[in-house]
Amino acid sequence: MKDKYIFPAIFEPAEKEGYVVTFPDLPGCITEGKNLEEALYMAKEALELHIFGLEEDGEEIPEPTPPEKLNVSKGAFVVPIIAYMPPVREEMANKSVNKTVTLPRWLSRAAEEAHINFSQVLQQALKEKLGIKERKNA
Numbered sequence: 001m002k003d004k005y006i007f008p009a010i011f012e013p014a015e016k017e018g019y020v021v022t023f024p025d026l027p028g029c030i031t032e033g034k035n036l037e038e039a040l041y042m043a044k045e046a047l048e049l050h051i052f053g054l055e056e057d058g059e060e061i062p063e064p065t066p067p068e069k070l071n072v073s074k075g076a077f078v079v080p081i082i083a084y085m086p087p088v089r090e091e092m093a094n095k096s097v098n099k100t101v102t103l104p105r106w107l108s109r110a111a112e113e114a115h116i117n118f119s120q121v122l123q124q125a126l127k128e129k130l131g132i133k134e135r136k137n138a
Contacts, residue, residue, distance in 0.1 A: 005051055005083045008067040009043045011036075012076040023081075024070060025062050026050050040079070048083045052092055055085075093135070 007026065011019045014032060019039040023029040023046075031046040033039025054061050067078045101122065103111075111118065127133070 001055055001085075002061075003085055005047070005061065005064070005085070006080050007047055007064045007083070008070055008078050009047070009081045010070065010072050010076055011039060011043075011079055012073065021046070023047065023050070025064050040081075043079070043081045044083065047081050048085070048088045051083050051085065052088055055089075 007023050009021050009023050011021055014020050018032060018034040019036065020032045021030065021039055021043045026047070029046055029050040031039075031042040033042045051061060067080060070078050072078060099122075101118075111121075
């Protein structure tokens with residue numbers, strides 16, 4: 001797992017305005033923007049999330065095609081997009097997820113009357129049960 005990836009993105013003018021962005025080496029990684037600035041931002045975000053998904057699924061991340069070897073249609077152009085993964089991994093590791101838990105009604109009511117924060121208590125209990133004092137880096 002590398003910290004930095006650079007993949008060529010193809011920017012094609014959209015029908016009405018802006019750009020559609022695709023990554024030839026990453027099928028399914030596609031985004032768009034209303035203008036060039038937004039398209040560049042969205043391309044970086046799409047690349048980061050796509051690579052993160054590949055990492056999480058244990059899939060191989062392909063070698064990027066050199067930009068000069070790509071053929072693009074008239075009006076389209078190639079832009080190398082950089083994905084620096086450590087902050088992406090950190091953000092995703094700290095992202096909240098919803099879990100459904102089942103409690104007896106009497107216990108739920110008692111906790112609500114005591115103004116107990118269910119999420120906080122569950123996090124504390126899980127850390128204690130797992131012997132975790134600090135979150136491990138992703």
